Amino acid sequence: MIPALEQYRRKRHEDMTASVTRALRELDEAGAPINFSSVASSAGVSRQWLYDSPFRAEIQALRTRSSFPGGPKAHSVREAASEASRRTQNHALRQRLKELRDENRALRKDLERALGGLRR
DSSP: OOHHHHHHHHHHHHHHHHHHHHHHHHHHHHTOOOOHHHHHHHHTOOHHHHHHSTTHHHHHHHHHHHTSTTSOOSSOHHHHHHHHHHHHHHHHHHHHHHHHHHHHHHHHHHHHHHTTTOOO
């Protein structure tokens, strides 16, 4: 993939993740119902993106919790959102580490060729 396009895609994904995290926190603080439609509308993302995202399980759990107002809270939205953010960041960092290792491996091969095979 083109590096600029990959960078744009990664930045957009990070922005959408931050927007959903913020929307979950705001909806929870306002006491508003939490479901895919309300989160998508508040965060400015599509419902389909939410269904395909790491936030799916958190929204489903929060939707169930908010349908029983007197019920105990299993996790706060802040905990659920920050866990999803950590997972997303972890995935992005692991992907970047893999890219850097691949680039390092290629550079080592280039250096070996440039030095005439002296390096082993």
